[in-house]
Amino acid sequence: SQQGEEDPQALSIQEGENATMNCSYKTSINNLQWYRQNSGRGLVHLILIRSNEREKHSGRLRVTLDTSKKSSSLLITASRAADTASYFCATDPSFLQPSYAGGTSYGKLTFGQGTILTVHP
Amino acid sequence: KAGVTQTPRYLIKTRGQQVTLSCSPISGHRSVSWYQQTPGQGLQFLFEYFSETQRNKGNFPGRFSGRQFSNSRSEMNVSTLELGDSALYLCASSSGTPFGAFFGQGTRLTVV
Numbered sequence: 001s002q003q004g005e006e007d008p009q010a011l012s013i014q015e016g017e018n019a020t021m022n023c024s025y026k027t028s029i030n031n032l033q034w035y036r037q038n039s040g041r042g043l044v045h046l047i048l049i050r051s052n053e054r055e056k057h058s059g060r061l062r063v064t065l066d067t068s069k070k071s072s073s074l075l076i077t078a079s080r081a082a083d084t085a086s087y088f089c090a091t092d093p094s095f096l097q098p099s100y101a102g103g104t105s106y107g108k109l110t111f112g113q114g115t116i117l118t119v120h121p
Numbered sequence: 122k123a124g125v126t127q128t129p130r131y132l133i134k135t136r137g138q139q140v141t142l143s144c145s146p147i148s149g150h151r152s153v154s155w156y157q158q159t160p161g162q163g164l165q166f167l168f169e170y171f172s173e174t175q176r177n178k179g180n181f182p183g184r185f186s187g188r189q190f191s192n193s194r195s196e197m198n199v200s201t202l203e204l205g206d207s208a209l210y211l212c213a214s215s216s217g218t219p220f221g222a223f224f225g226q227g228t229r230l231t232v233v
Contacts, residue, residue, distance in 0.1 A: 033221050045221035108177040111164035
């Protein structure tokens with residue numbers, strides 16, 4: 001079963017505009033991650049935010065996390081046609097362990113339903 | 122480093138048959154996880170292996186099984202295939218760093 005909802009299910013914008021996707025989840029988490037998937041291919045990891053962080057940036061990506069509301073948002077600024085893809089949030093409930101002991105393996109991720117983003121040239 | 126490699130990429134099987142999918146993780150990664158992706162259910166966790174031991178398991182019937190070898194390569198087996206098993210099966214490896222999990226391109230299984 002899915003951890004939560006992603007909103008919107010589909011988003012269509014013009015190149016240069018910003019795209020915002022939201023994710024809600026149900027249980028306590030250690031971290032939340034965002035992934036991108038192009039046309040039914042493998043997922044690509046975009047960014048990870050830990051439960052004690054509120055905001056994180058990576059290039060044109062900005063992620064926020066509100067653990068009190070159990071929600072996260074992904075903002076893509078100045079979008080490009082190449083950003084067209086499905087975007088998924090994934091929650092990881094595992095506790096951090098030292099990496100030499102296996103670490104938090106991100107091995108049991110629970111994914112949202114995803115947002116299909118279309119960026120028109 | 123080479124990425125996560127899944128073989129085969131495409132597979133067509135008949136109901137009742139069994140199938141084995143293979144995943145080679147990124148060198149040095151000891152954790153390998155499997156996910157099933159369908160249009161109806163989305164991405165669902167199957168199981169995770171770490172150092173040849175199953176560490177986590179999702180809510181799938183016993184027809185779905187897996188194993189991991191000493192070189193961290195993993196296989197997933199589905200016995201007595203059903204039409205509903207048609208899906209994209211994704212393998213991911215990780216090492217517990219902040220870089221998340223690395224996914225392969227998936228195996229597209231079609232059961233007819």
